[in-house]
Amino acid sequence: MQRQRSNADILVVLGATAQHNFTLRGITRNLQSKIAQELQRMGIEMLEANLDSLASLSKAFSDATYIFATTDSNQNIFHAIQHPEVLHPGQTAPAVTTPKLRRMVWSSLPSPRKWSGGLYTKVTMFDTKDDILEIIKAKPELQAKTSTLLVGFYATNALNVPELYGPRLESDGVYELALPMSGEIPVPMADLDSDMGKWVKALFEAAPGLTLVGSTELITWAEWLRLWAKHNGVSARYRRASTAEYSARVEGISDAVSEEFAFIEQYGFTGGDKSVVYPDQVRQSGITIERSSMEEHIARCDWSSILGGHNFTS
Numbered sequence: 001m002q003r004q005r006s007n008a009d010i011l012v013v014l015g016a017t018a019q020h021n022f023t024l025r026g027i028t029r030n031l032q033s034k035i036a037q038e039l040q041r042m043g044i045e046m047l048e049a050n051l052d053s054l055a056s057l058s059k060a061f062s063d064a065t066y067i068f069a070t071t072d073s074n075q076n077i078f079h080a081i082q083h084p085e086v087l088h089p090g091q092t093a094p095a096v097t098t099p100k101l102r103r104m105v106w107s108s109l110p111s112p113r114k115w116s117g118g119l120y121t122k123v124t125m126f127d128t129k130d131d132i133l134e135i136i137k138a139k140p141e142l143q144a145k146t147s148t149l150l151v152g153f154y155a156t157n158a159l160n161v162p163e164l165y166g167p168r169l170e171s172d173g174v175y176e177l178a179l180p181m182s183g184e185i186p187v188p189m190a191d192l193d194s195d196m197g198k199w200v201k202a203l204f205e206a207a208p209g210l211t212l213v214g215s216t217e218l219i220t221w222a223e224w225l226r227l228w229a230k231h232n233g234v235s236a237r238y239r240r241a242s243t244a245e246y247s248a249r250v251e252g253i254s255d256a257v258s259e260e261f262a263f264i265e266q267y268g269f270t271g272g273d274k275s276v277v278y279p280d281q282v283r284q285s286g287i288t289i290e291r292s293s294m295e296e297h298i299a300r301c302d303w304s305s306i307l308g309g310h311n312f313t314s
């Protein structure tokens with residue numbers, strides 16, 4: 001669909017077909033995919049580009065005023081690649097090819113390697129995002145326009161990756177959520193449908209240099225489970241899983257995932273970074289971010305795939 005360009009601001013969204021939702025110009029490797037087609041039908045200008053091709057990104061970025069940038073480090077984890085993700089050259093493209101750029105939001109994650117002082121080195125899907133942030137920071141003209149978003153655990157993980165995050169029906173009729181960390185430590189959980197766009201918009205509006213934690217709610221796993229069980233009218237309990245047990249659930253990712261949980265338990269999701277802000281602090285500075293909650297998210301979801309009795313232990 002050809003849209004009127006004129007002088008309108010252009011927001012370019014990398015990973016437009018990912019689970020975070022917002023609009024305008026989306027980048028995809030495959031314009032024919034179902035999601036890309038759906039976005040086009042919604043009136044979003046979709047461009048084909050690849051993070052591996054600087055030329056394709058330069059075309060997509062050349063007239064951008066705002067950029068939401070991300071890289072899909074999940075490709076590491078689910079393909080069980082043991083080496084850090086290739087640093088895509090395209091991530092630095094905006095510095096030289098976007099004269100109209102006002103703000104870039106880099107969707108990052110805290111680096112366990114950095115915050116643990118080298119104790120945890122295998123959480124490469126987190127570390128590589130922070131490595132790219134360092135590249136951005138080394139370019140003064142880009143750093144001056146960049147803010148960072150650290151998105152918490154996707155609230156949809158229980159549905160989309162039930163083998164890792166879903167409550168499971170045990171033989172005593174109780175749904176059990178078993179993760180390799182304490183259930184009593186608050187972690188940021190993110191309702192992407194409800195909040196992702198609001199967080200990025202707030203970062204576009206605020207002065208650059210902010211690091212915002214994408215947290216709909218700081219909540220413990222045990223409390224999330226209590227809300228989930230109450231909504232679904234079932235009994236549930238939280239149990240700390242052993243690392244070996246958890247690792248066996250998805251082949252090939254054991255070291256990365258068990259270190260991720262160990263890091264978060266020991267250092268907290270942000271590793272103790274004192275510079276981060278949460279949505280509440282941004283609200284206090286006068287920028288509006290509407291509130292939502294895990295309870296609302298749970299109520300909105302269809303849990304039948306889990307309540308249908310998946311028992312992953314059998």
Ligand SMILES: NC(=O)c1ccc[n+]([C@@H]2O[C@H](COP(=O)([O-])OP(=O)(O)OC[C@H]3O[C@@H](n4cnc5c(N)ncnc54)[C@H](OP(=O)(O)O)[C@@H]3O)[C@@H](O)[C@H]2O)c1
Nearest residue numbers: 015016017018019028029050051071072073074151153154
């Ligand atoms: N799950 C969580 O709890 C969590 C929490 C915080 C952060 N994250 C991070 O969020 C990121 C995205 O996860 P998701 O589950 O939302 O993603 P997803 O649904 O798997 O989508 C991945 C996106 O990346 C795009 N992409 C991948 N490789 C690309 C390439 N070479 N060039 C251009 N685009 C490319 C894909 O576009 P096309 O396929 O259309 O080309 C797609 O839009 C991951 O890096 C993950 O680490 C996840």
